[in-house]
Amino acid sequence: MKEIKIAVLSGDGIGPEIVAQAVKAVDAVAVKFGYQVTYTHALVGATAIDAVGDPYPEETHEVCMAADAVLFGAIGDPRFDNMPNAKVRPEQGLLAMRKKLGLYANLRPVNTFETLLHRSPLRYDLVEGADFLCVRELTGGLYFGRPQGRSEDGNTAYDTCVYTRTEIERICRLGFEYATKRRKKLTVVDKANVLATSRLWRETVQAMAPSYPDVEVEYMFVDNAAMKIIQQPRHFDVVVTENMFGDILTDEASVITGSLGLLPSASIGTGTSLFEPIHGSYPQAAGKNIANPIATILSAAMMFEYAFSDMEAGAAIRRAVDLSIAQNVVTEDIAPAGVTPRSTTEVGDFIAANI
Numbered sequence: 001m002k003e004i005k006i007a008v009l010s011g012d013g014i015g016p017e018i019v020a021q022a023v024k025a026v027d028a029v030a031v032k033f034g035y036q037v038t039y040t041h042a043l044v045g046a047t048a049i050d051a052v053g054d055p056y057p058e059e060t061h062e063v064c065m066a067a068d069a070v071l072f073g074a075i076g077d078p079r080f081d082n083m084p085n086a087k088v089r090p091e092q093g094l095l096a097m098r099k100k101l102g103l104y105a106n107l108r109p110v111n112t113f114e115t116l117l118h119r120s121p122l123r124y125d126l127v128e129g130a131d132f133l134c135v136r137e138l139t140g141g142l143y144f145g146r147p148q149g150r151s152e153d154g155n156t157a158y159d160t161c162v163y164t165r166t167e168i169e170r171i172c173r174l175g176f177e178y179a180t181k182r183r184k185k186l187t188v189v190d191k192a193n194v195l196a197t198s199r200l201w202r203e204t205v206q207a208m209a210p211s212y213p214d215v216e217v218e219y220m221f222v223d224n225a226a227m228k229i230i231q232q233p234r235h236f237d238v239v240v241t242e243n244m245f246g247d248i249l250t251d252e253a254s255v256i257t258g259s260l261g262l263l264p265s266a267s268i269g270t271g272t273s274l275f276e277p278i279h280g281s282y283p284q285a286a287g288k289n290i291a292n293p294i295a296t297i298l299s300a301a302m303m304f305e306y307a308f309s310d311m312e313a314g315a316a317i318r319r320a321v322d323l324s325i326a327q328n329v330v331t332e333d334i335a336p337a338g339v340t341p342r343s344t345t346e347v348g349d350f351i352a353a354n355i
């Protein structure tokens with residue numbers, strides 16, 4: 001019996017509903033592969049602001065630190081979106097969590113499901129076979145650079161983009177390592193024609209490249225990358241980029257798969273790793289039992305693969321997900337015309353049962 005401790009941070013909006021389905025999948029894996037799982041639930045996001053006034057309370061941090069992995073839902077609440085002067089925001093909880101857990105790398109695999117290719121707004125022949133990994137830097141850049149704020153008269157605002165060579169090296173090292181394990185091509189996405197930080201990225205990668213002689217390195221400006229991801233997604237193998245560019249490009253890349261509800265992610269770094277869907281809290285759907293749980297369930301698959309090095313457990317989850325898609329046991333966002341969409345819980349039950 002392998003004992004594992006999982007911190008469960010459901011967060012806001014659809015978070016609790018989708019995470020509950022991932023927990024069912026984990027329970028099914030536990031039975032099949034001999035795990036004894038201890039779950040500890042903790043507050044994060046708007047839910048935590050409401051309860052204790054802090055979007056990432058110290059207690060939650062301690063729960064995460066003590067766990068072997070964190071399963072995360074989503075955060076965000078429209079109540080805060082139009083309050084530019086709110087003192088605390090749910091997103092601050094997410095950023096504080098990433099920083100305090102040292103989660104400097106966000107891995108977002110993008111691949112297609114054969115039976116869903118018709119759902120993509122892109123042409124079948126363009127997206128078919130697309131399979132790449134975005135390695136997004138997660139604890140630097142504009143998200144964390146200081147100073148950030150307003151001038152005294154309130155009429156000027158500023159954010160600062162900061163990267164150190166050390167930060168660039170550690171994220172690009174991961175990029176090189178994943179490229180080595182995959183098709184040996186690394187695309188470094190930047191804006192080196194304008195930004196000083198991007199030029200430091202290039203310089204740093206150029207210095208690292210000779211240590212990875214079998215990896216082909218390519219540099220691409222972010223605007224060009226935004227176009228190429230849509231136009232020629234099969235061009236990419238591993239993409240490494242800074243925080244904000246990675247945020248934008250991965251939402252864009254999700255259209256390749258046909259739904260934002262399908263993309264999982266792993267955030268790894270110096271401490272406990274965290275697994276979360278790339279989509280947000282989808283507040284309009286909260287409590288309606290309609291949200292697609294697949295991205296979160298696939299995040300649980302990544303958890304077994306990355307945090308517990310258990311490829312078989314991950315594969316069992318993936319097979320069950322593939323089956324749900326192949327048999328059209330899916331939520332409304334990906335249900336084909338003429339097929340009755342299933343609820344979040346029905347999809348979760350089906351996948352758990354098939355693990």
Ligand code: IPM
Pocket residue numbers: 075076091094247278280
């Ligand atoms: C994501 C989200 C977050 C980000 C938001 C909610 C702060 O969009 O994880 O991609 O920008 O990193």
Ligand code: MG
Pocket residue numbers: 247248251278
């Ligand atoms: Mg985002």
